[in-house]
Every structure is written in C-alpha cells, then in structure tokens.
Amino acid sequence: MEEKLVLPGEKITTEEEFAGGANTYTEEGVVYSTVIGIPSVAEKKMSVVPLGRDVKTIDRNMLVIGTVTDMVKGIVFVKIDDINIDHKEYLALKDGKILLERPRPRFGRGPQRREAQKPERVCSVGDTVLAKVLYNDKDAYTLTLDCQECGVVHATCELCGGELEYNKDANALVCKECGHREYRRVSALYEKPEEIRKLFVYSQ
Ligand SMILES: [Zn+2]
Known part of the structure; x- marks a missing residue:
C-alpha cells in the first residue's frame, strides 16, 4: 500500500472495507x-501510525508566519512556514489566504468617493507576514491580519531590493539603500525576530 500522509479528520477508509483501529474514529460508517500519520492495515483493521509524538497541525486561532506569494482581486496568498517551538513541530500542509476587506462603495461624487474606494495597501508580494488562523478549511487556511501583533514583519524595497526600515514619524517603510518609501500594515514586531519567537513560545 502506498505510504500516504493523512491529517486529523481526514477520511481513511469506510467500515465496509476496514474497521477503524488505533488513532481513528468512525462516523456514519466512515473511518x-x-x-x-501513515494509514496501516493489520487484522482487517485500518489504523494510523502517528508520524511523531510532537507533530501537530496548525489550527484555528494560531499565529503563523508566511511569505506573500501572490495578490489577486483582494485575496492575498500566503505560503505558511512550518513552526518549530520548544521541540514541538507544527506542520503547515496547506497554503493560507487573506481576504482583504473591500471598502464599501459610496454613492457620492468627486474625489472623496475615489479616495474611499482606493484599497489600502496592506502588504506586497515577497513580504513576510505575521497572521492569525481564522478558519482551517479543507484546502487552505483563511488568515487574518486583524490581531494585535499581526501585519508585515519583513519587507524589501520594490525598486532596489534593499531592506525596508520602519520609520515611525512617516508611518512608512523606508529603504535603507535608496530612501524609497512604501506603505504597509506594519506589525509592532517589524524586524524583531526574537520577540516574534517569544510570542510563539508563549501564545501557542
Ligand atoms: Zn530601495
């Protein structure tokens, strides 16, 4: 039998084929x-051999770190990093997506209306973001940047690729190399990897 990794809640067989063994549960005939872990058959029972004691999946309300890979029509696609905290490993077996809130259309006239419809630049492709898991869907995690520490934690200049530094007075990211300014939803933990690590240790 092919060695295929299964996740908690994933269907592995039906009772018509095999009864459920260790590390399974059965609901309406489905196991x-x-x-x-890896499903394994023994004595007409389908069990799952756990991959490792301390391997877990990323789930709702957890914080994650990822890289923005694409932005299409108000959806930000994020490649989530696996997390390793105090010898516990959390696997990101799916990608994440952030649905940006669209500004409500106003029925006014003139520049004010255009201003209101201009979407906020929350992040850019290539940014590293700290986000929270809203939903653990079948094929992706739905993430949000609406949490205290969430936002962009690392970014580079779109012109020269230099490191962007947060400038509090300008409330903008400024390139260390060429001085170019960019705007993002910046996390309070921007360029503070050590504090992000602590946050992960104490919050998950
Ligand atoms: Zn630059």
Missing part, C-alpha cells in the same frame, strides 16, 4: 484519522 477518519485523529492524528497526522
């Missing part, structure tokens, strides 16, 4: 895994 699901309760752990991350």
Whole structure:
C-alpha cells in the first residue's frame, strides 16, 4: 500500500472495507484519522501510525508566519512556514489566504468617493507576514491580519531590493539603500525576530 500522509479528520477508509483501529474514529460508517500519520492495515483493521509524538497541525486561532506569494482581486496568498517551538513541530500542509476587506462603495461624487474606494495597501508580494488562523478549511487556511501583533514583519524595497526600515514619524517603510518609501500594515514586531519567537513560545 502506498505510504500516504493523512491529517486529523481526514477520511481513511469506510467500515465496509476496514474497521477503524488505533488513532481513528468512525462516523456514519466512515473511518477518519485523529492524528497526522501513515494509514496501516493489520487484522482487517485500518489504523494510523502517528508520524511523531510532537507533530501537530496548525489550527484555528494560531499565529503563523508566511511569505506573500501572490495578490489577486483582494485575496492575498500566503505560503505558511512550518513552526518549530520548544521541540514541538507544527506542520503547515496547506497554503493560507487573506481576504482583504473591500471598502464599501459610496454613492457620492468627486474625489472623496475615489479616495474611499482606493484599497489600502496592506502588504506586497515577497513580504513576510505575521497572521492569525481564522478558519482551517479543507484546502487552505483563511488568515487574518486583524490581531494585535499581526501585519508585515519583513519587507524589501520594490525598486532596489534593499531592506525596508520602519520609520515611525512617516508611518512608512523606508529603504535603507535608496530612501524609497512604501506603505504597509506594519506589525509592532517589524524586524524583531526574537520577540516574534517569544510570542510563539508563549501564545501557542
Ligand atoms: Zn530601495
């Protein structure tokens, strides 16, 4: 049998084929895994051999770090990093997406209306973002940047690729190399990897 990794809640067989064994549960004749692991058949039972004691999946309300890979029509696509905290490993087996709130259309006239419809530049492709998991959907995580520490934590200049530094007075990111200014939803933990690490250790 092919060695295929299954996730908690993933269907592994039906009772017509095999009864559920260790690390499974059965609902309406369908056998699901309760752990991350490899399904294995023994004595007409389908069990799941856990991948490792301390391997977990990223789930709702957890904080994640990822890289923005694409932005299409108000959806930000994020490649989520695996997280390793105090010898516990959290696997990101799916990508994440952030749905940007669209500004409500106003029925006024003139520049004010255009201003209101101009979407805020929350992040850019290539940015590193700190986000929270809103929903753990079947094929992707839905993330949000609406949490205290969430936002962009690392970014580079769109013109020269230099490091962007947060300038409090300008409330903008300024390139260390060429001085170019860019705007983002900047996290309070921008360029503070050590504090981000602490946050992960104490919050998850
Ligand atoms: Zn630059």
